[in-house]
Amino acid sequence: MSPRLTLLFEQLPDLLGGHLTLAVPAIFIGVLISLPLGVLCVKSATIRGPVMSLVSLVQTVPSIALLAIMVALLGGTIGYWPAFIALLIYSILPIIRNTIVGLESVDPAMREAAKAVGMRPLQQLFRVELPLAFPVILAGIRTATVWVVGIATLSTPVGAPSLGNYIFSGLQLRDWQRVIFGCVATMTLSLVLDQLIAVIETSIQSRRKTSLALAMCAIVGLVAMGIVPGVLGPEAAGFSKLQEKENESEKSDSSGPLRTTLEGQVVRIGAKGFTEQFILAEILREKIEDAGGTPEVLSNMGSTIVFNALAKNTVDVYVGYTGTIWSTVLKETDPISRIAMRAAVAGRLYDEYGIVLAGALGFENTYALVARRQTVQRYGLRQIGNLTPVAKDLRIGGDPEFFGRPEWQRVRNLYALSDITEVGMDSTFMYQAVADGQVDVAAGFSTDGRIEAFDLAVLNDPKEAFPPYDAVLLLSPRAAKNRDLVHVLEPLLNQISVAAMRTANRRVDEDGVTPRVAADSLLNE
Amino acid sequence: MNMHVPAIELVSLTKCFGNSVEPAVKSVDLSVAQGEVLAIVGGSGSGKTTTLKMINRLIEPTSGSVKVMGEDVTNVDPVGLRRSIGYAFQGVGLFPHMSVGQNVGVTLQLLGWTKNSIIERVNELLTMVDLPADEYRDRLPSELSGGQQQRVGFARALASKPQAILMDEPFGALDPITRDALQQEFRSLQKKLELSVVLVTHDMSEAVLLADRIAVMHKGEIAQVASPQVLLTSPVNAYVAQLIDTPRRHSDFIESLLHGKASGGAR
Ligand SMILES: Nc1ncnc2c1ncn2[C@@H]1O[C@H](COP(=O)(O)OP(=O)(O)O)[C@@H](O)[C@H]1O
Ligand SMILES: [Mg+2]
Numbered sequence: 001m002s003p004r005l006t007l008l009f010e011q012l013p014d015l016l017g018g019h020l021t022l023a024v025p026a027i028f029i030g031v032l033i034s035l036p037l038g039v040l041c042v043k044s045a046t047i048r049g050p051v052m053s054l055v056s057l058v059q060t061v062p063s064i065a066l067l068a069i070m071v072a073l074l075g076g077t078i079g080y081w082p083a084f085i086a087l088l089i090y091s092i093l094p095i096i097r098n099t100i101v102g103l104e105s106v107d108p109a110m111r112e113a114a115k116a117v118g119m120r121p122l123q124q125l126f127r128v129e130l131p132l133a134f135p136v137i138l139a140g141i142r143t144a145t146v147w148v149v150g151i152a153t154l155s156t157p158v159g160a161p162s163l164g165n166y167i168f169s170g171l172q173l174r175d176w177q178r179v180i181f182g183c184v185a186t187m188t189l190s191l192v193l194d195q196l197i198a199v200i201e202t203s204i205q206s207r208r209k210t211s212l213a214l215a216m217c218a219i220v221g222l223v224a225m226g227i228v229p230g231v232l233g234p235e236a237a238g239f240s241k242l243q244e245k246e247n248e249s250e251k252s253d254s255s256g257p258l259r260t261t262l263e264g265q266v267v268r269i270g271a272k273g274f275t276e277q278f279i280l281a282e283i284l285r286e287k288i289e290d291a292g293g294t295p296e297v298l299s300n301m302g303s304t305i306v307f308n309a310l311a312k313n314t315v316d317v318y319v320g321y322t323g324t325i326w327s328t329v330l331k332e333t334d335p336i337s338r339i340a341m342r343a344a345v346a347g348r349l350y351d352e353y354g355i356v357l358a359g360a361l362g363f364e365n366t367y368a369l370v371a372r373r374q375t376v377q378r379y380g381l382r383q384i385g386n387l388t389p390v391a392k393d394l395r396i397g398g399d400p401e402f403f404g405r406p407e408w409q410r411v412r413n414l415y416a417l418s419d420i421t422e423v424g425m426d427s428t429f430m431y432q433a434v435a436d437g438q439v440d441v442a443a444g445f446s447t448d449g450r451i452e453a454f455d456l457a458v459l460n461d462p463k464e465a466f467p468p469y470d471a472v473l474l475l476s477p478r479a480a481k482n483r484d485l486v487h488v489l490e491p492l493l494n495q496i497s498v499a500a501m502r503t504a505n506r507r508v509d510e511d512g513v514t515p516r517v518a519a520d521s522l523l524n525e
Numbered sequence: 526m527n528m529h530v531p532a533i534e535l536v537s538l539t540k541c542f543g544n545s546v547e548p549a550v551k552s553v554d555l556s557v558a559q560g561e562v563l564a565i566v567g568g569s570g571s572g573k574t575t576t577l578k579m580i581n582r583l584i585e586p587t588s589g590s591v592k593v594m595g596e597d598v599t600n601v602d603p604v605g606l607r608r609s610i611g612y613a614f615q616g617v618g619l620f621p622h623m624s625v626g627q628n629v630g631v632t633l634q635l636l637g638w639t640k641n642s643i644i645e646r647v648n649e650l651l652t653m654v655d656l657p658a659d660e661y662r663d664r665l666p667s668e669l670s671g672g673q674q675q676r677v678g679f680a681r682a683l684a685s686k687p688q689a690i691l692m693d694e695p696f697g698a699l700d701p702i703t704r705d706a707l708q709q710e711f712r713s714l715q716k717k718l719e720l721s722v723v724l725v726t727h728d729m730s731e732a733v734l735l736a737d738r739i740a741v742m743h744k745g746e747i748a749q750v751a752s753p754q755v756l757l758t759s760p761v762n763a764y765v766a767q768l769i770d771t772p773r774r775h776s777d778f779i780e781s782l783l784h785g786k787a788s789g790g791a792r
Contacts, residue, residue, distance in 0.1 A: 109616065110618070113619075115607070117608075117631050123635065132621070
């Protein structure tokens with residue numbers, strides 16, 4: 001097996017476990033809620049109308065939005081609960097709907113027969129109507145299972161680990177093997193659960209108690225595996241743990257006295273979903289591991305989600321960017337100088353959220369408009385202002401978030417670029433697109449390794465329209481009080497240059513090394 | 526128990542469904558003596574089933590009253606009432622997800638009998654309707670023929686040792702040979718157990734064969750109640766005469782065939 005595939009399999013127990021502990025209880029509780037609700041809907045028209053409208057309405061909310069809404073409704077709590085509740089809600093509709101259809105398709109003669117042999121209403125329900133509706137209800141549960149297992153991949157951005165981690169990180173790293181691995185794992189899980197339910201159905205109908213018990217055990221076993229990660233594939237997991245231990249002891253020789261200061265402590269590292277953040281998270285992870293702590297990385301989190309999590313102490317440490325915080329958290333529109341902004345951000349984060357800005361890492365990851373050499377020559381581009389006269393003939397690529405940001409409004413206004421055509425695309429494809437000439441300019445990031453790799457030119461910004469984006473180490477209120485942790489992380493401050501960051505990014509994006517390896521060599525330099 | 530109390534007594538029983546002007550059942554007076562078979566005969570839609578279902582309160586009457594063993598049924602719990610009166614359905618009505626044994630024992634289970642006494646009674650009942658218990662008890666209804674299903678239906682109706690049973694076209698869907706066999710068995714069981722029976726049928730021949738008395742229903746009303754003999758000899762109106770004419774013509778025809786054959790042989 002190739003080392004990259006081995007790496008994917010090593011993560012499987014944790015991610016599959018996370019996926020199962022989300023999906024299976026969500027479906028189970030979904031059944032417990034939907035079945036009685038479906039029965040009530042059949043028995044009472046007054047309940048049925050509102051319940052069905054509400055359930056169908058919720059179902060039309062796009063899944064990723066529903067997950068984000070749950071985070072907001074839970075007051076910014078990230079991780080298991082918002083994901084679990086969203087999945088629970090998604091499981092309800094198919095089960096309620098099939099319960100209603102199943103009960104209503106029971107032959108009225110059967111209902112009358114039940115009454116005539118002397119059953120009371122509840123006896124009619126439990127002994128005749130529900131058993132006869134059972135196959136239809138079970139079909140609803142199977143639909144819910146397939147939906148929930150699929151949608152559970154979307155819990156990654158709200159900080160609940162799932163098989164979606166493969167897909168989200170694969171997309172960011174442009175590692176298609178990783179994406180496909182995540183998809184195949186999810187599909188396999190869907191099929192396995194679906195088949196287990198099918199076995200339950202046939203064994204109930206043909207009254208085979210042993211196969212029923214086996215299927216039930218299999219499902220309980222799967223969940224148990226999720227709750228106790230590492231039971232699955234003990235060899236693979238054990239091996240990787242062993243390796244980590246070895247690495248640890250090697251490194252701890254050099255870092256000497258810091259060795260055991262975080263012993264027994266879990267430190268949660270937040271990260272957004274792009275390469276640089278993955279690498280920075282790995283750097284933090286290594287530092288914490290070296291100090292004997294137990295790091296937990298929650299990657300692929302959305303900007304506001306990770307920030308709220310930090311304020312609530314559900315994430316302990318996170319590398320943010322001053323310019324982003326300035327505009328999206330502090331809602332400021334006009335940028336100020338680099339040092340002033342860092343001071344202002346530090347002060348306001350501490351006053352308003354209790355979040356501590358421990359210091360800058362040393363590099364800036366600002367927006368940069370980039371173009372390929374042919375375009376630069378053709379239009380004589382040196383700086384952003386050179387775009388102004390030809391703006392109406394040009395197309396600019398950028399991720400959709402960028403075009404909505406105040407920074408872009410500022411650049412457009414200051415350089416009079418309102419005629420330029422905006423093309424929204426995932427940042428994964430942006431550099432390729434500008435290198436191929438599919439767009440003329442792209443809104444990239446100054447530390448992105450692909451600027452180097454695709455031989456792109458960065459346009460100067462003489463009017464300082466883009467705000468400064470200092471990478472800063474942010475600590476939750478609780479983490480800031482943890483002297484040991486501060487002590488462990490302090491050596492990182494002012495140590496990472498733009499060049500070093502860009503190289504590390506390029507190695508991951510272009511050379512296909514893992515973020516961990518890139519982090520390793522960055523630390524060793 | 527007073528043997529002179531009718532098993533079932535209907536007094537000016539009337540049912541109007543929803544907003545329909547014509548009542549489905551109009552002021553019906555009937556009584557069934559203990560151990561008697563009363564057939565209700567009439568065309569489709571004449572109100573037979575409605576009348577029957579008012580007896581065990583599957584349908585609540587609009588006016589009038591029903592007495593079972595002298596007790597007005599509005600004074601008793603309808604569920605208890607249904608458990609104490611057997612009911613054999615139009616189209617059998619066995620529960621497809623329950624085994625034959627479970628179907629037969631369902632009322633007993635509802636009545637809270639112990640597991641062992643249910644098993645014992647079910648075996649007894651299946652033997653009574655000529656289905657060897659060991660062979661049939663664990664089958665599903667779908668694994669039986671139409672005639673066998675109807676036998677199970679009878680066994681279920683008889684399970685709680687009811688005084689009275691209600692039957693709604695129980696032989697309707699059977700082939701003639703099976704029907705004949707079942708009719709014979711029904712008659713002998715009824716005599717043996719001294720059951721009081723209300724038998725709804727649209728088939729006058731069946732009524733003549735099985736009933737002690739026949740009530741002819743027409744458009745929701747009772748046209749005539751009499752023994753088969755009286756009905757054959759003195760029908761009160763043209764409708765009754767027409768209904769009773771069918772079995773008469775059948776038997777006349779068969780007789781003439783037999784007679785013709787006999788005389789042909791003599792020739
Ligand atoms: N649940 C009901 N709601 C409304 N009308 C009914 C209902 N049941 C029976 N009827 C009507 O009452 C009349 C008598 O029906 P029924 O007693 O079933 O007749 P039968 O059994 O003699 O064929 C018919 O006109 C039928 O349409
Ligand atoms: Mg009828």
